Amino acid sequence: MDTDRDLAVRPFADRRTRPRSASRAPHRRRTGTARRTRPGPGPGTAQCLGRRPVGRSPSPHARITPLPEPAGRLGVPHRSAAPARAKAASKPGKVLGKALRKEYRRLAGRMEPAFDMAPGPERDAAIHHARKAVKRLRYAAEAARPALGGPARRLGKRAKAVQQVSGAQHDSVVTREAVLRLAVSAHAAGEPGFTWGVLHGREGATADARERQLPQAWAKARAAARSKALRS
Structure with missing residues (x-):
């Protein structure tokens, strides 16, 4: 008569005595014919990549898809730049001189009215x-130097001088505004504002000196921009 222990051990004993072929089949290596392959891209993917199916x-040219013409303002495409590039390659001095005159006219349209304004x-x-x-x-001008x-x-040198003088004048203006705010805060806190007043006066004198230098620097830049060599 089988005891409880025999009933519990019998399944494991049968598994040890069972032949290997009957318990499980040996591991087989995959061959080249049975190898799984990943699905390739469909025709839609080929169209997106600009390739032929x-x-x-x-x-x-199957892998190169021409880009659309870049759109300008309001979605209107730009005109082809090929004629402009061809002209610049054949006559770079003429094309770049025209571009410099255009930038000068833009600058003159802003600088001249500024001189007529009151401080x-x-x-x-x-x-x-x-x-x-x-x-x-x-x-x-710096880009046009080779041509x-x-x-x-x-x-370019004269324009740099105008940029430096006008930049120093603007820095003084911004500094005066900051010093004035600090002076108001100090007065509200019960602190003396004499030091802030001195700083404000010094920055005002610096701004006035830069404004006096600006017309002379602008006159030199204007003469350089109107040179006959840039009109050829």
């Missing part, structure tokens, strides 16, 4: 607005 004749915040803002155009003219030589180098 499998089965068609290859082409050297004050509006004049300071106008000079700062003109300074942005001075930077454009300077960088354009135009000395005239472009001279114009």
Whole structure:
């Protein structure tokens, strides 16, 4: 008669005496024919990548998809730049000289009215607005130096001087505004404001000195921009 222990041990004993082939089949290595393959891209993927689907004749331009014409303002496409590039390659001096004159006219349209204004915040803002155009003219002149030589180098140097003088004037304006706010805060806190007043006066004198230097620097830049060498 089987005891409880025999009934519990019998399944494990039968498993040890059972042949290996009957318990499980030996591990078989996969062959090349039974290898699983990943699904390839469908025709939609080929169209997105700019490639031809499998089965068609290859082409050297199959992987290159031409980009659409870049859109300008209001979604209107730009005109082709190929004629402009061809003209710049054949006559770089003429094309770059025209570009410099265009940047100068932009600058003159901002700087000249600023000189006619009375001293004050509006004049300071106008000079700062003109300074942005001075930077454009300077960088354009520096880019045109290989083609135009000395005239472009001279114009870039004169524009840099105008940029530095107008930048120093704008820094003084911003500093005066900050000093004035600090003086008001100090007065509200019961602190003496004499030191802030001295700093405000010094920055005002610095701004006035830069404004007196600006017309002379602008006159030199204007003469360099009107050079005959840039009009050829």
